[in-house]
Amino acid sequence: MSRGSVPVVRLPLPLSAEILLARGTAGLSRVLGTGGGTTVPGKLLWKLDPGAVDRLAARLPHGSALVSATNGKTTTAAMVARILGPSRRLAHNHSGANLVSGVASALLAARDADLGLFEVDEAALPEVARRLRPRALSLGNLFRDQLDRYGELELLAERWRETARELPPEATLVVNGDDPQVGDLARERPGSTVFGLDDPRHASTELQHAADSKWCVRCGTPYAYSAAYIGHLGDYRCEACGHRRPPLDVLARAIELNGLESVSFELVTPEGTRRVDLAVPGLYNVYNALAAASLARALGSSVDSIQAGLQGFSAAFGRFERIAIGDRSLLVLLIKNPAGANEVVRTLVAGGAPRLLLVALNDEIADGRDVSWIWDVDFEPLLEGLDRLIAGGERAAELALRFKYAGLPADAIEVIPSLEEGLDRALALMSPGSELVALPTYTAMLGLRDLVGRRGFVKPYWEEAA
Amino acid sequence: MKIVVGHLFPDYLNIYADRGNMAVLDRRAAWRGHELEVRPLGPGAEIRPGEHDLYYVGGGQDREQELIAPALAAMGDALREAVAGGAAALAVCGGYQLLGRFYRDQSGDELPGARLLPLHTVAGKQRMIGDVLLECELEPGKKRTLAGFENHAGRTHLDDGAEPLGRVLAGFGNDGASGHEGCRAGRVIGTYLHGPLLPRNPWLADWLLSQALAHRTGELPKLEPLPDELEAEAHAVSAARARSRGGRY
Numbered sequence: 019m020s021r022g023s024v025p026v027v028r029l030p031l032p033l034s035a036e037i038l039l040a041r042g043t044a045g046l047s048r049v050l051g052t053g054g055g056t057t058v059p060g061k062l063l064w065k066l067d068p069g070a071v072d073r074l075a076a077r078l079p080h081g082s083a084l085v086s087a088t089n090g091k092t093t094t095a096a097m098v099a100r101i102l103g104p105s106r107r108l109a110h111n112h113s114g115a116n117l118v119s120g121v122a123s124a125l126l127a128a129r130d131a132d133l134g135l136f137e138v139d140e141a142a143l144p145e146v147a148r149r150l151r152p153r154a155l156s157l158g159n160l161f162r163d164q165l166d167r168y169g170e171l172e173l174l175a176e177r178w179r180e181t182a183r184e185l186p187p188e189a190t191l192v193v194n195g196d197d198p199q200v201g202d203l204a205r206e207r208p209g210s211t212v213f214g215l216d217d218p219r220h221a222s223t224e225l226q227h228a229a230d231s232k233w234c235v236r237c238g239t240p241y242a243y244s245a246a247y248i249g250h251l252g253d254y255r256c257e258a259c260g261h262r263r264p265p266l267d268v269l270a271r272a273i274e275l276n277g278l279e280s281v282s283f284e285l286v287t288p289e290g291t292r293r294v295d296l297a298v299p300g301l302y303n304v305y306n307a308l309a310a311a312s313l314a315r316a317l318g319s320s321v322d323s324i325q326a327g328l329q330g331f332s333a334a335f336g337r338f339e340r341i342a343i344g345d346r347s348l349l350v351l352l353i354k355n356p357a358g359a360n361e362v363v364r365t366l367v368a369g370g371a372p373r374l375l376l377v378a379l380n381d382e383i384a385d386g387r388d389v390s391w392i393w394d395v396d397f398e399p400l401l402e403g404l405d406r407l408i409a410g411g412e413r414a415a416e417l418a419l420r421f422k423y424a425g426l427p428a429d430a431i432e433v434i435p436s437l438e439e440g441l442d443r444a445l446a447l448m449s450p451g452s453e454l455v456a457l458p459t460y461t462a463m464l465g466l467r468d469l470v471g472r473r474g475f476v477k478p479y480w481e482e483a484a
Numbered sequence: 485m486k487i488v489v490g491h492l493f494p495d496y497l498n499i500y501a502d503r504g505n506m507a508v509l510d511r512r513a514a515w516r517g518h519e520l521e522v523r524p525l526g527p528g529a530e531i532r533p534g535e536h537d538l539y540y541v542g543g544g545q546d547r548e549q550e551l552i553a554p555a556l557a558a559m560g561d562a563l564r565e566a567v568a569g570g571a572a573a574l575a576v577c578g579g580y581q582l583l584g585r586f587y588r589d590q591s592g593d594e595l596p597g598a599r600l601l602p603l604h605t606v607a608g609k610q611r612m613i614g615d616v617l618l619e620c621e622l623e624p625g626k627k628r629t630l631a632g633f634e635n636h637a638g639r640t641h642l643d644d645g646a647e648p649l650g651r652v653l654a655g656f657g658n659d660g661a662s663g664h665e666g667c668r669a670g671r672v673i674g675t676y677l678h679g680p681l682l683p684r685n686p687w688l689a690d691w692l693l694s695q696a697l698a699h700r701t702g703e704l705p706k707l708e709p710l711p712d713e714l715e716a717e718a719h720a721v722s723a724a725r726a727r728s729r730g731g732r733y
Contacts, residue, residue: 162499170545232495238551240495381725387615388633390679393501415717419683422714423507433717 059126061119071118074125075134075150080106082134082150083313084143086178087158087194089358090306091116091137093298094158096334097310098135101319101327106133112334117142121150133317140174144181154316155185156192156309157200161249162391163355175199182207190316192309195264196251202235204264211316213268213308214253217283220273220301221245221252236261247301249357268312270304278349278369285311285325292325298338300365302358341467343475345450350466353377353457354385356394362457367399372455375400376444378410378437378462379417385459389413392420406447407431410440411462437465487513487696489522490536492559493544496552497579500635500678502542505576508682508689509538516707518697527555531562537696538572539563541579543678549578549587550595556582557596564600572671572695573600576681580666580674581605581638590637601667601674602643611637614731616655616677617723618665622691629653630685631722632677634731640676642667649675654730671695684718686710 063070075082085095092114099110109128111120116139124136138146140160147155157178160171182191182203195201195212204210224246232240234256246252255262270283282295283304296303311324319327333339341348351366353359366372381387401424409418414435422428434440444454458466489509494502506522513520525531544552567573575583584603587595597604618630630650639659642648648658649666657665658676666675673692675681682689690707697705 170547172545172547233547233551238547387725387729388500388613388635388679390501390504390633393504393507393680393683394498413718413721415714415721416684418714419718420504423504423511423683425511428711428714431714433714 059123061122063122063126071122071125072149072151074122078109078131078134080133080317081153082136083154083156083317084147084150084152085135085137085156085158085309085313086140086143087156087309088140088161088163088355089361090158090302090309093303093306093334093337094156094309094313095135095137097307097328097331098313098317100331101310101314101324102133102135102317103327104323105319107131108133108135110135111137118146118149121146141177144177147181147185151186152189153186154190154192154313155182156313157182157203158194158305158309159197159249159251159357160199161355161357162394163357163386171199179203179206192312192316194251194305194309195266196247196253196305198235198241198250198254198261198263201264202261211267211312212264213312214263214266215245215247215251215273215301215304215308216253216266216269216271216286217273218245218253220275221247234259234261248305248361251305268308268315270308273301273304275299275301275368278365283307285321285328287311287315287321287324289315290321292321294325294328296328297332299369300361302361302365340453341470341475343445343470343473346445346448347453348466348470349453349455350463351455351457352460352463353395354460356391356396359392359395359397359457363396363400366455371400371403372453373403373405374408374444374447374454375404375406376408376410376440376454376456376458377417378440378456378458378466379413380411380459380462380465381413382461385461389416392417395420397421398424401426405430408440408444409433410437411435411459414440437462438469441466441469485517485697485700486519486521487538487693487700488536489520489696490525490531490539491522492525492539492541492556492579493527493552494524494542495526496548497542497544499545499548500543500577500633501680502540502576502678504680505542505574505682505689506540508680508686509693512686512689512710513693515710516693518693525559527552529559531559531566533562533566533569533571536566536571537699538574538692539566540573541575541583543577543579545578546589549582553582553587553595553597556598560598560600563598567600567670567672570671570699572692572699573673574681574692575601575672575674576678577634577636577676580676581636581640583672583674584640584667587638600672601669602646603640603667603674605638605640607637608639609637611635612656612660612676612731614655614729615722615726616657616665616730617653617726618650618655618657618677619653620650620688622668628687629719629723630675630677630681630688631719631726632675632679632681632685633722634676634678636676640667649673654726654732656731660731671699679722684715684722686712686715 109131111124191210196214237259239258241254273283339350351362414433510520583600584597587605590607613635648664
């Protein structure tokens with residue numbers, strides 16, 4: 019080396035300095051009013067040193083557990099958090115920031131956590147799993163969702179297959195056996211936990227329009243369903259090659275649906291059977307509860323603590339959330355894809371379909387820029403008894419067309435793109451003591467929550483406990 | 485008047501809200517006193533030329549397209565005869581590709597097409613995804629726009645002299661390079677636009693209904709106008725999206 023030349027060495031910041039710097043930005047993000055700081059610190063850490071995420075996760079004494087699915091990620095993870103709450107200090111991305119940056123932010127925020135619990139975006143799962151080396155992974159379902167972002171379903175399923183193959187050998191894989199593509203992942207991995215429903219009384223005989231994986235994953239023949247529960251989820255078999263639902267390890271039977279209020283079922287596990295009364299409604303929440311129970315079981319929870327946790331669960335962020343607004347209340351049900359929205363509709367109708375409805379359709383990246391999915395939702399059952407629709411959000415007119423061509427008279431539809439004006443109009447139409455049902459897409463849900471937050475009816479999401 | 489629609493492979497090709505297109509055709513026919521009867525044509529169905537006034541083929545994912553391409557191609561002769569007899573057709577996205585000569589995927593494998601449209605499609609690496617806006621002139625001197633959303637890996641190449649459905653004002657179109665979108669051959673229309681296509685572009689729904697009625701009655705009908713304020717608003721929002729964020733290289 020000649021005199022005067024200085025070797026260029028990039029001095030890595032110590033992890034602790036990176037953490038301090040990144041954490042500081044969360045406060046800044048809130049002070050600036052730009053959000054909850056749920057992704058900004060993680061994004062900064064990510065920029066500073068992508069490997070820091072791996073090292074932060076490796077510090078957790080009890081490791082990490084991941085939850086992914088098209089529908090039910092946030093609720094399933096919130097249920098697991100409730101089950102584990104008494105015994106673990108969690109790092110948990112409870113407000114749904116589920117890309118690598120959201121996971122990194124949750125790791126940064128939970129200083130003394132001993133277990134990581136993360137819901138993970140379907141497309142981000144391969145990378146998050148590679149970095150976190152989870153000890154348990156729950157895969158719930160794959161439905162058509164945001165094809166503009168994820169591409170086709172088959173590609174996603176193939177990436178999940180690779181992720182399952184590359185899990186650490188000691189990790190537990192939990193899969194929904196009722197979803198043909200997801201359930202098939204258990205075949206390659208002995209010791210996987212398979213969950214599903216076993217109550218054909220609640221099955222429909224026909225597949226819904228939004229059913230996706232209708233063809234045998236091996237030979238392409240249409241599956242025969244002895245029970246179809248939600249979309250293509252059910253008890254299927256291929257009459258050509260014999261591919262069928264794998265045997266269930268954790269299942270729900272004797273399900274009692276109680277309209278908009280609740281659902282109860284018998285939870286059957288290898289360690290015992292318990293009756294579970296959930297305070298959230300619908301078959302889809304039974305699936306979420308089964309995924310949560312299976313994952314908690316993989317993390318060492320007893321059947322009794324699983325039962326207690328599930329029964330103590332109320333609602334996850336923006337999913338079936340009731341907010342009191344003076345003498346009225348607002349019921350927020352997130353809609354984001356056909357299969358999920360169909361279940362929201364089915365549950366609403368079972369509880370007595372509303373006469374006034376606020377539906378808000380945005381088309382930001384987080385909602386999906388392609389709004390064609392609303393035409394695949396079975397909104398029709400809501401039309402009976404519906405007097406007035408407030409169509410809101412950036413694509414309010416498109417939504418209005420969906421209902422117009424479903425048969426709702428045009429004079430029963432009000433197009434109000436502004437969320438604030440739409441909410442106020444709906445509240446003005448309500449009688450005291452009544453409840454407004456709102457079906458927003460993701461960013462519209464954030465917008466509505468922000469509105470009622472500014473009016474003092476709900477805490478900002480970053481201040482809420484998990 | 486009854487209009488009979490042959491809906492090709494509805495169980496397989498339905499990914500981008502194709503039933504929205506069907507709902508629009510159904511209602512707009514009913515509001516003019518006509519009845520739309522939709523007959524699903526699945527694997528093994530026989531096409532009897534003259535029976536259907538309008539054919540519809542929707543979009544599917546690669547797997548679904550692979551499953552039905554040979555069956556659809558085998559219907560090609562009968563479909564061409566039906567169209568030569570005056571039947572109309574609308575094909576969207578995957579269905580559009582399958583009405584050409586062939587679709588070649590990334591591994592070089594070819595799916596056969598039904599040969600209703602003078603084109604072929606070759607899969608590219610980068611998907612073309614985004615809002616899109618076209619200017620069409622189906623009837624000379626009558627320029628109208630179509631607004632929709634595209635999401636395709638295939639690059640569709642029209643034969644020399646073939647007529648595109650429209651000129652791309654914003655978005656990728658057939659191949660991201662030619663400035664053309666879709667293909668029109670007489671009463672047969674193929675396009676990548678979903679969203680779905682017809683609710684926010686009701687003029688095209690009415691054009692298709694008119695062609696179907698002409699096939700049935702022998703003369704082009706005069707459809708009475710409908711109050712389309714909501715449709716116009718949805719079109720305007722979609723068109724603005726294409727202008728502000730439509731796909732480009």
